[in-house]
Amino acid sequence: xxxxxxxxxxxxxxxxxxxxxxxxxxxxxxxxxxxxxxxxxxxxxxxxxxxxxxxxxxxxxxxxxxxxxxxxxxxxxxxxxxxxxxxxxxxxxxxxxxxxxxxxxxxxxxxxxxxxxxxxxxxxxxxxxxxxxxxxxxxxxxxxxxxxxxxxxxxxxxxxxxxxxxxxxxxxxxxxxxxxxxxxxxxxxxxxxxxxxxxxxxxxxxxxxxxxxxxxxxxxxxxxxxxxxxxxxxxxxxxxxxxxxxxxxx
Amino acid sequence: xxxxxxxxxxxxxxxxxxxxxxxxxxxxxxxxxxxxxxxxxxxxxxxxxxxxxxxxxxxxxxxxxxxxxxxxxxxxxxxxxxxxxxxxxxxxxxxxxxxxxxxxxxxxxxxxxxxxxxxxxxxxxxxxxxxxxxxxxxxxxxxxxxxxxxxxxxxxxxxxxxxxxxxxxxxxxxxxxxxxxxxxxxxxxxxxxxxxxxxxxxxxxxxxxxxxxxxxxxxxxxxxxxxxxxxxxxxxxxxxxxxxxxxxxx
Numbered sequence: 001x002x003x004x005x006x007x008x009x010x011x012x013x014x015x016x017x018x019x020x021x022x023x024x025x026x027x028x029x030x031x032x033x034x035x036x037x038x039x040x041x042x043x044x045x046x047x048x049x050x051x052x053x054x055x056x057x058x059x060x061x062x063x064x065x066x067x068x069x070x071x072x073x074x075x076x077x078x079x080x081x082x083x084x085x086x087x088x089x090x091x092x093x094x095x096x097x098x099x100x101x102x103x104x105x106x107x108x109x110x111x112x113x114x115x116x117x118x119x120x121x122x123x124x125x126x127x128x129x130x131x132x133x134x135x136x137x138x139x140x141x142x143x144x145x146x147x148x149x150x151x152x153x154x155x156x157x158x159x160x161x162x163x164x165x166x167x168x169x170x171x172x173x174x175x176x177x178x179x180x181x182x183x184x185x186x187x188x189x190x191x192x193x194x195x196x197x198x199x200x201x202x203x204x205x206x207x208x209x210x211x212x213x214x215x216x217x218x219x220x221x222x223x224x225x226x227x228x229x230x231x232x233x234x235x236x237x238x239x240x241x242x243x244x245x246x247x248x249x250x
Numbered sequence: 251x252x253x254x255x256x257x258x259x260x261x262x263x264x265x266x267x268x269x270x271x272x273x274x275x276x277x278x279x280x281x282x283x284x285x286x287x288x289x290x291x292x293x294x295x296x297x298x299x300x301x302x303x304x305x306x307x308x309x310x311x312x313x314x315x316x317x318x319x320x321x322x323x324x325x326x327x328x329x330x331x332x333x334x335x336x337x338x339x340x341x342x343x344x345x346x347x348x349x350x351x352x353x354x355x356x357x358x359x360x361x362x363x364x365x366x367x368x369x370x371x372x373x374x375x376x377x378x379x380x381x382x383x384x385x386x387x388x389x390x391x392x393x394x395x396x397x398x399x400x401x402x403x404x405x406x407x408x409x410x411x412x413x414x415x416x417x418x419x420x421x422x423x424x425x426x427x428x429x430x431x432x433x434x435x436x437x438x439x440x441x442x443x444x445x446x447x448x449x450x451x452x453x454x455x456x457x458x459x460x461x462x463x464x465x466x467x468x469x470x471x472x473x474x475x476x477x478x479x480x481x482x483x484x485x486x487x488x489x490x491x492x493x494x495x496x497x498x499x500x
Contacts, residue, residue, distance in 0.1 A: 010374040055375075078371050087377045121328050124260040125305075125379070127337045 001071055003063045004097045005030075005081075009089040011055040011239070012128040017046045026050070026089065030061065033084040037077075040067035047103040047247050048110065053239035055129065057113070058092070060103045060247045109176060109248040111192040112201045115241050116209065119185045130186065131205075131241030137212040142182050145189075147218035148211040149178040151225060152191070152204055159228035161204055162197035163236070171197055171228075180208065187212075190245070199236050207234035251321055253313045254347045255280075255331075259339040261305040261489070262378045267296045276300070276339065280311060283334040287327075290317035297353040297497050298360065303489035305379065307363070308342070310353045310497045359426060359498040361442040362451045365491045366459065369435045380436065381455075381491030387462040392432050395439075397468035398461040399428040401475060402441070402454055409478040411454055412447035413486070421447055421478075430458065437462075440495070449486050456484035 007030070015023040019031075027044055034042035047060040072080065077094035085091070117123055117130040118137050126132075137145075152175050159171040176192040189208060191201050207224065210216040216234070224232045257280070265273040269281075277294055284292035297310040322330065327344035335341070367373055367380040368387050376382075387395075402425050409421040426442040439458060441451050457474065460466040466484070474482045 008374050010377075082370070082372055087372060088374045090372050090374050092371060120332075121342060122332055122337060122340050124258050124338045124340050127260075129375070 001065060001068065002097050002099050002101060003074055003077065004095050004101065004103060005061050005063060005077065005091050006093040007056060007059040007061060007089065008092055009056050009059065010129070011050065011053050013088060015052045016054065017048070017050045017059075026056075026059070027061075029086065029089060030063070033081055034063045034065070036084055037080055038063075038065040038067070038072065040065050042066065045103055047107060048244070050244060051239050051242075053128075054242045054244065055240075056244040058246045059244050062097065062101060062103050064099075103247070106249045107195070107247055108250055109192050109194060109246075110196065110244070111190060111246040111248075112196070113243045113245045114189040114191075114201060114205045114237065115243070116187040116189070116205070116237075117185060118182075118187055126186075128240050131238050133187075133209060135213045137187065137209070139182075141212040141214065142180055142187070144214070144218050145180045145187075145208045145212045148208055148216075148221040149180055149189075151218070151222040152178040156225050157228055158197055158200060158225065160224050160230055160233045161200050161207070162230065163199035163203070164230045166198045168197060173197065173200070178204070192246075201242060202237045202239070203230075203233050203235075205234075205237040205241070209237065210234040251315060251318065252347050252349050252351055253324055253327065254345050254351065254353060255311055255313060255327065255341050256343040257306060257309040257311060257339065258342055259306050259309065260379070261300065261303050263338060265302045266304065267298070267300045267309075276306075276309070277311075279336065279339060280313070283331055284313045284315070286334055287330055288313075288315040288317070288322065290315050292316065295353055297357060298494070300494060301489050301492075303378075304492045304494065305490075306494040308496045309494050312347065312351060312353050314349075353497070356499045357445070357497055358500055359442050359444060359496075360446065360494070361440060361496040361498075362446070363493040363495045364439040364441075364451060364455045364487065365493065366437040366439070366455070366487075367435060368432075368437055376436075378490050381488050383437075383459060385463045387437065387459070389432075391462040391464065392430060392437070394464070394468050395430045395437075395458045395462045398458055398466075398471040399430055399439075401468070401472040402428040406475050407478055408447055408450060408475065410474050410480055410483045411450050411457070412480065413449040413453070414480045416448045418447060423447065423450070428454070442496075451492060452487045452489070453480075453483050453485075455487040455491070458484075459487065460484040 043064040074094040081091040120134040155174040293314040324344040331341040365380040367382040370384040405424040
């Protein structure tokens with residue numbers, strides 16, 4: 001049996017998804033709960049690595065119990081996991097998939113959301129869950145960010161938006177949408193693509209914020225992409241504002 | 251000088267508003283920050299006591315520096331406090347008021363919000379900030395709660411909705427509104443009154459939830475008020491779902 005889980009987690013107290021010795025990771029916590037639940041060793045495979053502090057609203061992973069007899073009806077899994085997982089992680093949904101389904105390679109589109117609290121005053125209820133950005137960005141700034149976001153959309157070599165030192169050789173990705181919305185004093189930036197380079201969303205956000213506060217002309221974003229020069233793009237926005245929102249399979 | 255502050259705090263790690271020896275309270279934390287800010291002892295007076303774990307979106311308190319020379323422009327206070335307060339508390343706004351203004355006695359209306367997560371599955375992002383209530387309450391249940399809420403409105407003796415053991419002799423209060431709204435799987439219950447008895451909102455919520463899941467007929471709420479019998483009302487909903495939302499002065 002191979003189960004595909006949809007998982008939400010508050011990334012604040014996790015060192016990202018992937019197993020690391022002596023570190024609290026999401027993969028380790030889900031594996032431990034799965035082993036207890038299915039009463040056997042389980043192989044847990046994620047749709048992507050996430051960095052320390054990054055959150056998830058709809059992370060996907062598969063759980064494959066080594067003991068083929070260990071069958072639990074998929075619709076019972078969210079509630080069953082809820083009594084085994086700590087409070088900063090939840091299984092929202094579960095379904096069965098074929099044995100050879102791989103939650104990373106089967107991905108067609110991944111969507112991230114980035115949340116910016118545009119305020120000089122901190123908000124006690126969103127600490128560690130937004131990036132607080134004090135420089136005021138008005139309605140005009142949001143419009144500029146939307147113009148800039150249009151340059152991000154489409155198929156480009158995104159080397160300029162990849163953490164320097166990455167070993168990826170093919171940096172061409174297709175961004176399906178890049179939306180900027182403001183609700184109250186929170187700016188939501190949603191980016192969907194067929195794949196992302198390391199830190200790509202966070203560098204896009206850092207660059208769009210430079211555009212928002214008037215530091216960078218929107219048209220410059222097109223030129224930065226063409227330059228393939230990481231140093232021309234904005235700084236990397238912090239992990240705490242980033243949410244893996246959705247993964248779409250065939 | 252006498253300043254009136256509007257304060258938001260996440261109550262999770264506070265033992266309520268009021269000073270208590272050896273305990274972390276909101277009053278103690280604001281007093282400490284104020285003493286530093288004004289470089290003198292400050293008298294800090296709150297609009298109400300709040301229980302351990304209760305949150306605030308718009309708590310009010312006055313800050314009166316003992317040294318009359320210690321004058322800071324009120325509009326500078328929110329930012330000035332932000333560098334002195336811990337991350338679970340913020341000053342949202344400040345104004346000057348007359349020396350004899352008392353944030354408790356001058357209150358005309360106080361509004362509380364109670365948040366119920368109506369879900370069998372926990373949400374990692376609202377732990378400690380909602381009361382998770384697994385019994386499903388559908389649209390029909392919400393309608394029943396609204397009918398019941400109408401009985402709460404108006405001027406009544408609310409002895410049945412007061413924590414047993416309270417020493418209050420006059421339990422007559424005027425509830426100005428009691429609204430029930432559902433957004434996704436969160437039920438918001440907003441109650442405004444000229445004053446509240448101890449645990450009154452939390453007992454109202456416990457009772458409305460009994461109505462919502464069909465345990466109690468909406469009309470019974472009128473009879474429970476008339477009975478003045480605490481044992482007939484529902485249980486006290488936990489502190490973690492309660493927010494002091496707004497205080498209205500003349």
